[in-house]
Amino acid sequence: MLQFAIFLVQWILMLSGFYLLAGVIAPPRLFEPTLEFGRYLEAGLKALAALFMSMMWLLVWDKQVRILFFRKGDA
């Protein structure tokens, strides 16, 4: 049952992450459209934000498994 709960939490976090990406991170324009390479810089920064969120997502998964299953020093 704990493992089901972990999957459910990760799924909800994933959907929440997509909300943040689609609603908060993607829309703002960071550079003037006339700026050379501005479009690519903006895409790169937003991709980095998505990468950071993916790392956080995995970190939460890691902590859940370690706390719920391996807290007794088994690992």
Place this chain on the structure above:
Amino acid sequence: MAQLGSEAAAVLLGLSAFPLALVLTRFFMAFNSSRGIFGIDVHKKERPKIPEMCGVSIPITLLALSAVYGLTTNGQHLQAIAYAAVVASTAIIGAVDDLKRMRGYYKPLLGLLCGLPIIVLGLLYPDSVYNPTLRVPLFGGFHLPVIYPLTIPVAITVTSNTVNMLDPLNGVMAGGVAIMTGGLLVGLLAKGAEPLPIFLTASVLFACLGFFYFNRYPSRAFAGNVAQLAVGGSVGAFAILGRMEIATIVAMFPHIQNSFFFLTKIKRFAEHRDIAAKPTRVLEDGRLASSGSPSAPLTLVRTMLVDGPLPEKRVVSRIFALFLFSACLAAITILLT
């Protein structure tokens, strides 16, 4: 009505994978035995010798059916060719690993090359192979014309290697992938998706089931890297070509957990046979137990055994329950997308 007809045809063509994989697996059980190609079932006390590489029936089945699909549909032959190229190339890498024993990091590196057919065909025929707009549940999509093609090789090598890493017990790979593709198929049919993703998921589902008949506990046939990598490659390919990337990630939650905790503990790409500290051990009564070794990887099987030893069959059932749960989440994800 025409749409309903093509969906039904896609499912029926996928369904034909079952008898084909069944017959081919039986053939390779005899053929590989006669060639002395065996593996040891290390989770049984008697350590029986089982015919190895019999799962080659799965990529052969998928290749045959994708050829039929490409030849009998209009305008989808490029996607069928890209899919077949991924399945064939991942199967070849797996076969070489089965026969020559490659070092651990070769498979992820070579797996990157297996995604190239999709990119090359996509560059040659824009908008005919993959769509660089990533559809996400509830919140529309992201148009990623540069990043999307760059992630395709990574996606193929990750899916193929992560499926390769989760076949520790009898029937886990074939049964697990069958359950996850079953969930995806239900979601696609409920949503009224295009015939291509329906065909691709149905063919993987029924090919895996055909092999599972002989691979289930107690196994009479082992898959081998040839099948594990090819099935993983096909999962990555159908996620991209069928535009169900996010749902496939959700369906693969058990794979992701297993691979992530293996890699974070071992900190390198390594074969299970090269790991000194094994995650599990077989007790005198035949049950499986966690090894308790602090340096052993925290695999999914070890997580299932954390509360105490269990018979192999029970561990497999628990892993299948996890696949069923993630498959349900994946079906919901498709409906939300």
